[in-house]
Amino acid sequence: MKRIFLLTLVLTGAMLASVNAFSKDTNSVGGFDRGIGRPNSVFIPKGTVGAGVSLAYNDYSIGNMVDDSGYSMLFSLIQNLHGNMMSFNISPYASYFIANNLSVGARFDYGRSVLGLDNVDLNLMDDMAFSLQGFHYFKQSYTGSLTLRTYIPFANSKRFAMFTEVRATGGYGQAKTYKLIEGEKVGTYQDIYSAELGLVPGVMAFLTNEVAFEISVGLLGFNYQKVNQVTNQVEMSQMEKSGINFKVNLLTIGFGLSFYIPTGDQYLKRTRENGK
Numbered sequence: 428m429k430r431i432f433l434l435t436l437v438l439t440g441a442m443l444a445s446v447n448a449f450s451k452d453t454n455s456v457g458g459f460d461r462g463i464g465r466p467n468s469v470f471i472p473k474g475t476v477g478a479g480v481s482l483a484y485n486d487y488s489i490g491n492m493v494d495d496s497g498y499s500m501l502f503s504l505i506q507n508l509h510g511n512m513m514s515f516n517i518s519p520y521a522s523y524f525i526a527n528n529l530s531v532g533a534r535f536d537y538g539r540s541v542l543g544l545d546n547v548d549l550n551l552m553d554d555m556a557f558s559l560q561g562f563h564y565f566k567q568s569y570t571g572s573l574t575l576r577t578y579i580p581f582a583n584s585k586r587f588a589m590f591t592e593v594r595a596t597g598g599y600g601q602a603k604t605y606k607l608i609e610g611e612k613v614g615t616y617q618d619i620y621s622a623e624l625g626l627v628p629g630v631m632a633f634l635t636n637e638v639a640f641e642i643s644v645g646l647l648g649f650n651y652q653k654v655n656q657v658t659n660q661v662e663m664s665q666m667e668k669s670g671i672n673f674k675v676n677l678l679t680i681g682f683g684l685s686f687y688i689p690t691g692d693q694y695l696k697r698t699r700e701n702g703k
Contacts, residue, residue, distance in 0.1 A: 469528065470527075470579075470588045471527070471687055475524040475690065476523055476689075476690055477521065477685055478521045478522070478688075479519070479639075479686060481517075482682075483515070485513065487513070491509060504549065505550075507558075508547045513540070517537050521534075522576065529578075531573075536569070536571075539566070540565070540567075542562075542564040542565075543564075545561065547560075560606075561608075563606070564603070565602065566601065566602035566603075568601075569598060570596055571596070571598070572595060572597075573594070576591070588631055589628065589630050589631075590628065591626065592643070594623070594624070595623075596621075598622075601617065603616045603617065615658045615659075616656070621650065621652045622651045623651070627644070629642055629644065637686055638684065638685070639687065640683070641683050642682055644679055645679030646673070646675060647671075649669075649671050651667075652667070652669070
């Protein structure tokens with residue numbers, strides 16, 4: 428019995444000593460810190476002014492050659508397609524770095540889309556087919572955004588970095604769809620009001636010391652839209668929608684060219700270095 432009691436005391440003491448040693452070791456090491464958001468490298472210094480622009484343009488002419496039988500697509504679900512489509516978007520923006528690798532800014536977006544279908548046949552099933560002729564669609568939109576962007580360089584690189592941008596956006600747009608019937612336009616006119624709080628990640632690379640190329644894509648957005656609609660200048664209607672999107676939106680992929688100009692202390696430092 429005495430041997431069992433002594434053995435129990437020895438084991439208990441060993442366990443207490445191990446727990447105490449582990450506790451001291453944990454306290455000395457501290458919690459694990461990944462260091463995210465605290466890059467050692469200054470990718471873009473405080474006081475820098477940034478400006479740039481992104482452009483997108485697409486133009487399609489379908490089935491418009493001489494004696495064209497009409498374009499077919501989607502396994503012949505769409506046949507006898509004749510028409511034109513054009514989309515254009517320009518987005519100038521400017522920013523100021525309130526801290527190293529952190530900027531606030533503003534951007535303006537203008538978009539324009541035009542679609543004209545002289546003819547299109549839709550064959551969904553053997554007994555479900557219809558044709559659309561003389562259909563026209565036009566839309567233009569104006570949006571403004573306030574932005575907050577933070578940069579994280581790759582492995583303390585001075586040339587490559589990823590960024591995350593938060594955008595608070597408000598906009599107004601106009602759209603109309605119409606058909607020409609005996610020379611008169613018959614259709615629907617829309618006033619579109621929108622607001623969005625979005626998250627836009629991306630990557631960028633400096634081509635020179637002041638010029639950078641960047642790619643961004645919309646990832647997360649809280650959006651609201653209100654549409655006032657008038658048909659044939661008589662019938663009125665209204666639609667509202669809101670939602671949350673958490674997915675990669677391929678339609679929001681943007682390519683831009685940016686310029687970063689040092690000011691203040693950074694400009695004086697650059698001037699001294701160039702003078703040497």
